[in-house]
Amino acid sequence: MTAGAPTRKHVYLDHAASTPMHPEAAEAMQHYMAAEFANPSGAHGPARSARRVIDESRDVVAEIIGCAPGEVVFTSGGTEGANAAVLGAVRRGGGRAVCPAAEHHAVLHCVEHTGGSVVPVTADGTVDIAALSAELRRGGTGVVSVMAVNNEVGSVNDMAAVAATVRRDAPGAVLHSDAVQAACWIDLRGLWPHLDVLTLSAHKFGGPKGAGVMVIRDGTPLEPLILGGGQERDRRSGTLNVAGIAGTTVALAVTNSRRADEHARLGALRTRLIEQITSGVECASQTVPGDSSVPGVAHVCFEGLESESLLFLLDEQGISVSAASACASGAMESSHVLAAMGVPASRMMGSVRFSLGHTTTREDVDLAAVAAVESARRLLGARK
Amino acid sequence: MRVLLAMSGGVDSSAAAVVLRDAGHDVVGVTMRLWGGESDTGCCSVSDVDDARRVAQQAGIDHLVFNFSADFEERVVTPYVDAHVVGVTPNPCIECNRHLKFDRLIRRGRELGFDAVATGHHARIEDRAGLPRVVRGADTAKDQSYVVHMLSGEDLGYVLFPVGGMQKSEVRALAARSGLRTASKPDSQDVCFIGSTVGRGGFLSSRMGFHPGVVVDTEGAEIGGVEAVELVTLGQRRGLGLGGGDKRYVVDVSISERRVTVGGEDDLLSPGLTVGTLAWPHAADARTLDGADVLVQGSAHGARHGARLDTDGTVARLSWARPQRRISPGQTVVFYDPTDSYVLGGGVVTDPG
Numbered sequence: 001m002t003a004g005a006p007t008r009k010h011v012y013l014d015h016a017a018s019t020p021m022h023p024e025a026a027e028a029m030q031h032y033m034a035a036e037f038a039n040p041s042g043a044h045g046p047a048r049s050a051r052r053v054i055d056e057s058r059d060v061v062a063e064i065i066g067c068a069p070g071e072v073v074f075t076s077g078g079t080e081g082a083n084a085a086v087l088g089a090v091r092r093g094g095g096r097a098v099c100p101a102a103e104h105h106a107v108l109h110c111v112e113h114t115g116g117s118v119v120p121v122t123a124d125g126t127v128d129i130a131a132l133s134a135e136l137r138r139g140g141t142g143v144v145s146v147m148a149v150n151n152e153v154g155s156v157n158d159m160a161a162v163a164a165t166v167r168r169d170a171p172g173a174v175l176h177s178d179a180v181q182a183a184c185w186i187d188l189r190g191l192w193p194h195l196d197v198l199t200l201s202a203h204k205f206g207g208p209k210g211a212g213v214m215v216i217r218d219g220t221p222l223e224p225l226i227l228g229g230g231q232e233r234d235r236r237s238g239t240l241n242v243a244g245i246a247g248t249t250v251a252l253a254v255t256n257s258r259r260a261d262e263h264a265r266l267g268a269l270r271t272r273l274i275e276q277i278t279s280g281v282e283c284a285s286q287t288v289p290g291d292s293s294v295p296g297v298a299h300v301c302f303e304g305l306e307s308e309s310l311l312f313l314l315d316e317q318g319i320s321v322s323a324a325s326a327c328a329s330g331a332m333e334s335s336h337v338l339a340a341m342g343v344p345a346s347r348m349m350g351s352v353r354f355s356l357g358h359t360t361t362r363e364d365v366d367l368a369a370v371a372a373v374e375s376a377r378r379l380l381g382a383r384k
Numbered sequence: 385m386r387v388l389l390a391m392s393g394g395v396d397s398s399a400a401a402v403v404l405r406d407a408g409h410d411v412v413g414v415t416m417r418l419w420g421g422e423s424d425t426g427c428c429s430v431s432d433v434d435d436a437r438r439v440a441q442q443a444g445i446d447h448l449v450f451n452f453s454a455d456f457e458e459r460v461v462t463p464y465v466d467a468h469v470v471g472v473t474p475n476p477c478i479e480c481n482r483h484l485k486f487d488r489l490i491r492r493g494r495e496l497g498f499d500a501v502a503t504g505h506h507a508r509i510e511d512r513a514g515l516p517r518v519v520r521g522a523d524t525a526k527d528q529s530y531v532v533h534m535l536s537g538e539d540l541g542y543v544l545f546p547v548g549g550m551q552k553s554e555v556r557a558l559a560a561r562s563g564l565r566t567a568s569k570p571d572s573q574d575v576c577f578i579g580s581t582v583g584r585g586g587f588l589s590s591r592m593g594f595h596p597g598v599v600v601d602t603e604g605a606e607i608g609g610v611e612a613v614e615l616v617t618l619g620q621r622r623g624l625g626l627g628g629g630d631k632r633y634v635v636d637v638s639i640s641e642r643r644v645t646v647g648g649e650d651d652l653l654s655p656g657l658t659v660g661t662l663a664w665p666h667a668a669d670a671r672t673l674d675g676a677d678v679l680v681q682g683s684a685h686g687a688r689h690g691a692r693l694d695t696d697g698t699v700a701r702l703s704w705a706r707p708q709r710r711i712s713p714g715q716t717v718v719f720y721d722p723t724d725s726y727v728l729g730g731g732v733v734t735d736p737g
Contacts, residue, residue, distance in 0.1 A: 308450055308451065308492075309496060312448065313496065331417035331453075332449075332451050334454075379495060382494065383495075
């Protein structure tokens with residue numbers, strides 16, 4: 001690099017894909033990767049020492065979620081949790097799996113794989129409660145899976161209303177919620193009482209990748225997904241990921257203690273970002289109203305433009321954002337969430353998700369807004 | 385220059401990345417996701433994207449994936465099926481080049497501020513008589529000027545073929561020397577959206593209906609039948625259920641009458657053919673070539689035959705110097721200069737004559 005050239009600030013606004021680890025979490029993990037490496041299922045001293053951090057972590061997580069420690073199962077992440085909940089319920093209890101059309105593929109593909117039913121969502125991406133009710137009244141439902149917060153547009157499902165519907169119309173069904181995108185924004189103690197199973201992914205709240213939490217209410221009939229050594233009280237076999245569990249727990253505790261402040265701070269930044277973009281370029285509009293989504297997600301449709309081009313130009317300016325989801329090849333797929341919401345193709349093609357998190361500053365948001373407006377104007381100019 | 389390089393995951397575009405990088409260009413590799421369905425052939429599979437990405441990493445350039453599968457479906461796959469319904473046999477790879485690589489990707493490249501779009505085709509772009517032309521690749525056995533003939537004069541100023549001046553053996557040697565995993569990867573042969581297990585008939589059967597047809601000789605006498613008249617192509621010899629004996633070729637296919645006519649090799653010959661969907665690199669070409677003698681190539685790596693070209697610019701009539709075998713409607717013919725060096729234009733057969 002040329003001496004004296006200004007170093008461009010990198011702006012990371014893809015926290016919903018993965019948020020940086022909290023330093024406290026990374027530090028906690030380091031100890032269990034280097035010093036205390038033993039398998040916690042062993043009988044000797046080092047094993048018992050490693051076991052202690054697992055037991056302590058379970059207590060901390062249970063306290064944050066408001067469940068019993070014995071209901072906490074450590075997993076490899078959100079996708080494992082969703083698979084274990086949906087497939088596990090169908091395999092153990094039988095019946096049909098039901099979910100809304102805007103679920104993450106980790107849930108949606110399990111429901112489709114078991115021949116389950118997919119119910120519509122409303123224009124803001126939340127489950128259509130009347131349609132869910134009608135589906136459940138057909139009878140034979142084994143498990144219902146409804147995400148707490150949508151990963152693409154950030155809209156929040158009313159889980160109390162969902163639970164009331166499920167308990168009334170399908171009293172025997174297991175109710176699972178993919179709360180992967182909720183942990184940073186919603187008090188999990190308010191969510192858990194409505195549910196039988198709740199799943200989290202650590203790297204969405206500042207923990208490590210490859211680690212997650214599944215909370216299973218005692219007595220819930222679930223067939224384990226992974227068989228083996230019988231760890232986690234036979235609910236999830238496999239050597240306990242001590243460092244991952246330690247990091248997950250610290251990250252969740254940090255997230256929980258700062259949640260209220262971050263909610264207010266990032267909500268204001270999100271509003272600021274959206275206002276700057278939508279006032280800067282006419283084709284841009286917010287996909288769902290701000291009051292129906294979590295503060296972390298600013299989902300914007302640039303009508304008539306293409307996400308791939310916008311993302312390229314933003315990336316070139318050091319702004320990391322995303323659009324819809326990427327397929328196995330790395331290509332961006334058109335969004336099943338926006339399609340389910342009935343967003344017209346001309347808007348859907350140009351959708352961009354800016355997602356904010358614990359490292360996001362006002363400067364980040366302002367730089368991203370300027371870059372987004374400039375990029376959109378440039379692409380509009382190239383079309384003429 | 386900032387160059388957007390189309391990387392299929394094959395050895396040619398892999399070597400092109402090294403050539404461009406070593407020439408000092410700022411290169412971004414892009415793999416176009418074209419076919420959304422399942423396939424085990426061609427240049428669209430996830431493993432090919434993996435190869436392209438890894439090669440880009442090894443070459444030290446950036447790599448992106450653009451999803452053009454909706455355009456591919458609309459501009460290549462759907463027309464391919466629709467053409468078979470009316471008994472036309474298109475070349476989907478040429479339509480992919482026309483609509484995806486040299487239209488969609490060029491527009492994307494310009495929109496994103498690139499100075500050029502490059503591909504790994506074995507062809508060259510050089511001036512001939514003061515105008516840029518697509519010139520045959522240095523490796524005559526691998527020459528791909530036929531499949532890139534549709535480039536316009538404007539495109540020719542924006543497109544680069546970094547390996548067009550190299551022998552294939554040099555391309556592979558460069559890839560091997562650079563440690564690229566694609567160095568000995570076989571060339572792709574098949575249509576990317578047609579899996580090797582289902583074949584053309586299997587693919588088409590999922591999207592259209594077939595009709596049985598009668599096979600008649602040139603006198604009109606019925607001598608056999610076929611299960612799907614839509615799958616029969618002019619010049620075809622096999623799969624007609626006629627057994628051994630004299631060599632017999634399909635000399636005419638009528639979808640509306642569900643009739644296939646077979647005859648001897650002589651019956652396949654025609655004095656000329658009519659061509660539409662014409663691509664002229666330069667605006668004046670149609671005028672200056674009207675009445676000219678050209679060499680015509682009717683398939684990838686096919687033989688060249690002399691013909692006189694008469695055209696009003698939108699339709700061309702080719703009159704062979706000596707009668708030639710009929711070419712199926714939908715197939716592409718490309719016109720070369722009399723020295724067989726560079727492309728003068730090309731089009732799609734509408735009437736085999």
